[in-house]
Amino acid sequence: MIKADTNVCIGAGMCALTAPEVFDQSEDDGTVILLTDSPTAEQLAIVEEAVNLCPSGALSLG
Amino acid sequence: MAAPLPTARTNPFDPPEELRADDRGIRRFTLPDGSLGWLITSHPLAKSVLADSGFSSKMELRKQVVARGETRDKETGKPPVDGMFIAMDPPEHTRFRRQLTGQFTVRRMNQLQPRIQQIVDEHLEAMAASGPPADLVAAFALPVPSLVICELLGVPYADRADFQRNSATALRLGVSDEEALAAVQSLAGFLAGLIERKRREPTDDLLSGLIENGELTDRELIGVSMVLLVAGHETTANMLSLGTLALLRHPEQADALRASETSVDVAVEELLRYLSVIQFGTTRVATYETELGGEGIAVGDQVLLSIPAANRDSGQFAEPDQLNLAGQTQGHLAFGHGVHQCLGQQLARIEMRIGYTTLLRRFPTLRLAVPVADIPLRTDMTIYGVHELPVSW
Ligand code: HEM
Ligand code: SF4
Numbered sequence: 001m002i003k004a005d006t007n008v009c010i011g012a013g014m015c016a017l018t019a020p021e022v023f024d025q026s027e028d029d030g031t032v033i034l035l036t037d038s039p040t041a042e043q044l045a046i047v048e049e050a051v052n053l054c055p056s057g058a059l060s061l062g
Numbered sequence: 063m064a065a066p067l068p069t070a071r072t073n074p075f076d077p078p079e080e081l082r083a084d085d086r087g088i089r090r091f092t093l094p095d096g097s098l099g100w101l102i103t104s105h106p107l108a109k110s111v112l113a114d115s116g117f118s119s120k121m122e123l124r125k126q127v128v129a130r131g132e133t134r135d136k137e138t139g140k141p142p143v144d145g146m147f148i149a150m151d152p153p154e155h156t157r158f159r160r161q162l163t164g165q166f167t168v169r170r171m172n173q174l175q176p177r178i179q180q181i182v183d184e185h186l187e188a189m190a191a192s193g194p195p196a197d198l199v200a201a202f203a204l205p206v207p208s209l210v211i212c213e214l215l216g217v218p219y220a221d222r223a224d225f226q227r228n229s230a231t232a233l234r235l236g237v238s239d240e241e242a243l244a245a246v247q248s249l250a251g252f253l254a255g256l257i258e259r260k261r262r263e264p265t266d267d268l269l270s271g272l273i274e275n276g277e278l279t280d281r282e283l284i285g286v287s288m289v290l291l292v293a294g295h296e297t298t299a300n301m302l303s304l305g306t307l308a309l310l311r312h313p314e315q316a317d318a319l320r321a322s323e324t325s326v327d328v329a330v331e332e333l334l335r336y337l338s339v340i341q342f343g344t345t346r347v348a349t350y351e352t353e354l355g356g357e358g359i360a361v362g363d364q365v366l367l368s369i370p371a372a373n374r375d376s377g378q379f380a381e382p383d384q385l386n387l388a389g390q391t392q393g394h395l396a397f398g399h400g401v402h403q404c405l406g407q408q409l410a411r412i413e414m415r416i417g418y419t420t421l422l423r424r425f426p427t428l429r430l431a432v433p434v435a436d437i438p439l440r441t442d443m444t445i446y447g448v449h450e451l452p453v454s455w
Contacts, residue, residue: 010156010159010163010403011159011160011164011166012163012403012404012405012407013166013167013168013407013408014403016169017168020168025164025167025168025169026164026167027167027169028164029160029163029164030164030165030166030167031163052393053393055113055399055403
């Protein structure tokens with residue numbers, strides 16, 4: 001399960017850049033949109049990387 | 063007595079040797095006003111401070127780490143204009159950043175790609191027509207990001223000579239307070255006039271959009287547009303020119319990039335790490351008592367997170383002093399980290415990807431027109447790079 005806290009997100013877009021099939025950004029305020037909250041086994045590594053790169057700590061994997 | 067922050071370099075690419083990360087990753091240095099600050103050279107320590115809301119970016123709390131013209135109000139320490147959100151903390155900072163992030167998403171920036179390609183092509187054709195030789199800074203590296211940010215914001219490109227000169231003055235070391243303040247005020251006056259015109263006659267650009275949203279006052283918009291305009295052209299310009307110099311000094315790696323044997327996306331991240339043009343940045347101020355790398359940090363302590371040092375930390379990167387454009391650079395701090403992480407990073411990435419590859423392909427025989435030792439280095443500017451890059455082909 002991926003969790004994204006849009007109150008914390010600063011819209012830097014590292015997630016959408018790293019894993020575009022999982023993360024998108026809102027057209028209004030640039031905050032993160034989850035395209036899915038349960039990544040496939042193949043997506044897991046890249047999602048972990050995105051969680052790691054996120055500068056605001058808005059993303060978590062649980 | 064701790065040394066001041068070193069600025070002298072022995073070659074164009076490596077940060078001053080005194081900045082090298084040691085085992086502790088934190089040491090004392092002397093600020094221009096004679097007081098002591100903390101210099102952080104460790105990548106993980108720098109990252110943890112940038113992610114910690116207990117360390118403030120507020121201009122009123124921050125001291126200068128190298129001697130520059132002082133533009134802050136002598137009494138309050140506040141910035142000369144409102145809206146300088148790069149020097150604010152949440153929740154104030156959040157109010158500004160929220161207005162802007164929607165304009166800088168990965169998708170939005172990708173939509174600018176064809177226009178950026180066109181701008182790059184036009185400048186390279188003009189350079190080809192008037193040379194060789196050419197100064198790559200004047201012909202390509204400075205005008206391309208200047209025109210891109212002007213179009214995005216809605217700033218008339220015809221006014222570039224003034225704003226380029228004023229922002230260069232504000233970012234140069236050793237200028238007097240009066241000179242720096244005059245430059246900032248001149249820039250503010252220019253932007254105030256522009257905002258007023260756009261309020262009357264909206265145009266299709268970011269600045270008009272912000273005015274229309276009605277969340278920010280005109281005074282705040284001056285600071286916002288100033289941050290965007292200055293940050294938007296100086297940084298990318300220096301990455302383009304210094305990055306080109308790095309490519310010319312590593313011709314085999316440049317050839318691989320030219321032939322698409324290596325990925326330009328990967329190369330851009332490695333150039334960002336290796337070159338770290340924000341050479342004296344960035345600073346935070348402790349707002350609570352804590353410990354960093356075994357040192358006790360007091361409230362009000364100035365903490366300098368050295369981006370060049372962190373990006374060359376051998377604890378983080380296997381061969382930090384080697385440029386490896388084919389390796390995967392992960393987690394560099396060239397755009398900072400935390401809530402202030404560069405707003406324009408996706409734009410800068412696209413400008414660099416298109417800029418480097420188009421330049422290499424348009425000029426397959428590109429080379430330096432002078433010995434490398436004769437290239438004037440920007441050790442006297444807040445943003446590192448080269449003042450000129452004479453090239454031939
Ligand atoms: C390669 C080019 C660039 C580099 C290396 C760079 C680097 C940085 C760094 C290190 C910060 C963080 C400062 C801090 O934490 O105190 C920052 C912030 C910022 N950058 Fe960039 N930048 C670049 C390009 C751009 C561009 C093209 C724009 C404009 C469109 C831009 C706009 C900003 C803004 C507005 C901030 C402040 C963000 C905030 O405070 O929330 N930058 N940049
Ligand atoms: S990387 Fe983090 S801060 Fe940036 S858009 Fe994604 S969730 Fe938000």
